[in-house]
Amino acid sequence: MPRVDDSPSDSGCPVKAEIVKEFTFEAAHHLPEVEPSHKCARVHGHLFRVEVAVEGEVDPVMGWVMDFGELAIAAQQVIAELDHRVLNALPGLANPTSENLAHHLFDRLSARVTGVSSVTVHESPTSRCTWRPARTDAPAITEIVVNIGGLLFSAAHLLVLPPATREPIHGHDYRMTALATMAPGCEGDMEGTLRTCAESIAAELDHKVILAGRPAVGRLELFENSCVLTVGAETVTLPLADCAILDMGNTTTEALAAWLAVRIAACPEIRALHATRVEVSLLESLDASARAVAPVV
Numbered sequence: 501m502p503r504v505d506d507s508p509s510d511s512g513c514p515v516k517a518e519i520v521k522e523f524t525f526e527a528a529h530h531l532p533e534v535e536p537s538h539k540c541a542r543v544h545g546h547l548f549r550v551e552v553a554v555e556g557e558v559d560p561v562m563g564w565v566m567d568f569g570e571l572a573i574a575a576q577q578v579i580a581e582l583d584h585r586v587l588n589a590l591p592g593l594a595n596p597t598s599e600n601l602a603h604h605l606f607d608r609l610s611a612r613v614t615g616v617s618s619v620t621v622h623e624s625p626t627s628r629c630t631w632r633p634a635r636t637d638a639p640a641i642t643e644i645v646v647n648i649g650g651l652l653f654s655a656a657h658l659l660v661l662p663p664a665t666r667e668p669i670h671g672h673d674y675r676m677t678a679l680a681t682m683a684p685g686c687e688g689d690m691e692g693t694l695r696t697c698a699e700s701i702a703a704e705l706d707h708k709v710i711l712a713g714r715p716a717v718g719r720l721e722l723f724e725n726s727c728v729l730t731v732g733a734e735t736v737t738l739p740l741a742d743c744a745i746l747d748m749g750n751t752t753t754e755a756l757a758a759w760l761a762v763r764i765a766a767c768p769e770i771r772a773l774h775a776t777r778v779e780v781s782l783l784e785s786l787d788a789s790a791r792a793v794a795p796v797v
Contacts, residue, residue, distance in 0.1 A: 516793065525583040528586045529545075532594070578612065648694055655705050655709070665717070678764060714749050722740065727745065777794065
């Protein structure tokens with residue numbers, strides 16, 4: 501008899517997450533407040549890259565902060581107002597520095613999308629500006645932050661979508677960064693310990709098909725050597741050994757980042773360093789990423 505993986509989650513999605521979607525537009529501008537001899541006083545143009553970050557609670561069913569597709573629709577409507585325009589001629593952009601442009605986009609996007617946490621404008625490959633509101637949760641004491649990058653795992657997955665559809669199975673090379681915050685005076689190899697824990701947990705997903713154990717749509721049945729996902733009239737059968745089945749409703753980027761952060765935060769070695777929180781950033785594709793933070797308890 502099959503086992504139906506429909507058990508409730510004890511942890512759900514206990515952390516907030518931030519997703520980031522990237523967009524581009526091409527426009528001309530000049531900076532009227534600089535000296536006439538400054539090169540930016542002349543009308544010139546850029547291929548602007550814009551990163552829009554949205555922060556919020558991960559939906560316990562769908563597994564996302566919001567649908568990347570819905571964010572794209574809203575952001576593209578705002579960015580289309582700037583594309584192939586002279587920015588100085590637009591309301592509110594008489595002096596279109598990167599700072600003013602990021603502020604302008606933040607205000608316009610915040611009026612359309614709940615939870616916009618920052619907007620970053622890349623004016624060139626080496627120059628960018630991020631606009632974000634002042635945070636009220638800044639640490640009251642000095643902290644040590646250990647940050648490691650260069651982590652990578654390659655995996656396949658699919659999203660299930662209401663009312664009864666699913667994506668095709670597809671894959672990503674997930675690029676991962678892990679950060680741990682610790683109190684001053686910690687002893688031990690903080691960077692090495694964080695890297696070892698992060699690599700060990702990421703390895704559980706590497707070269708696997710990542711499946712939601714509690715799919716938001718349909719059901720997942722586990723057999724001795726296989727698993728069967730049924731969504732509507734469709735079924736997908738996979739070798740059980742090829743799958744990483746996680747306690748979540750959907751394998752979105754933010755849900756995976758949250759899962760990784762919680763798992764790393766639970767490592768005894770991380771607790772032994774008296775870490776206070778773990779943050780994981782996960783790049784799914786060139787224009788989509790997510791960040792999640794988990795407390796160390």
